[in-house]
Amino acid sequence: MLPGLESSGLPEDAIEVGRILDAWGVKGWVKILPHSASSEALFTSVRWFLQPPEAKHRPGFDAFAGTVILTVSESKxxxxxxVAKFEGIDDRTPAEALRGARIFVPRSAFPKAGKDEYYWVDLLGLNVLNREGVALGCVRDLMATGPHSVLCVEYTDEGQTLERMIPFVAAYVDGVDLPGKTINVDWQPDY
Structure with a gap:
């Protein structure tokens, strides 16, 4: 196992927030692809839980097995x-070995969302209903398009699983009820 890694279990509320793309520079820094347009969850947690990449993404990964914890000494x-620097990883070779590793942080470490702000992970799985009460499907993913996010809503029609895209903006989203697990929208099934 690489220096600086400590074996651990994954917290129950762990959320995958990014993936290590590669080494960055020669002093042990790594470049990270965040899974969200906002990287606040990465910056607020000083201990990241890492798991190996799925085999299809990096066959032969051998930096570690299972779940490990790394302490972040700096990130920006x-x-x-x-990019981030971990304690105990001081040159490019061990940083390169982490390529593809998945980064998790506990949901409890996320900063509090502002009024009418939501973490994408909290929207996944919510049912989408229009103003007439028609079920439009379930949020399976979100997509950043630059100016705004788009809900990727999965639904079934005549035995086929299909997807509809609904802009996640106030013009179309009437409200989000996290406890009720619903999003109410001004959208029709035939749009």
Missing amino acids: THSDSV
């Missing part, structure tokens, strides 16, 4: 990604 935004 760089261009369209995040």
